[in-house]
Amino acid sequence: MWSLGETASCESGPAWVFFADGYYAEVQLPDGAPAALRIWRDEGDAIAYTHAHMPFAGHERPMRVRHLTIEERSSERLVTRNYRGVARIFHRCPATSLxxxxxxxGH
Incomplete structure (x- = not known):
């Protein structure tokens, strides 16, 4: 689980939950239901992803693959830039944050 923003915020705010099977969910901490589901793949220097907000309007069309270019990576922080050039900074949170x-x- 990774909070999204300039500073770590594991108590509240937007977060992405990455699953080992290649899916991830966009949630609102501390107790928000998923607002978007995506498919992701680590490509080393970028994270490839698709994007679909619920209730999945247009799901019959193939989803466009986009990339978050990795500028900095550590076990606790991930600095990326999206396809529009906007910085996206992630901070690792404990699983108990959700x-x-x-x-x-329970979940």
């Missing part, structure tokens, strides 16, 4: 939504006992 809570179950209110009224739901």
């Amino acid at each position: 809570k179950a939504p209110k009224g739901q006992s």
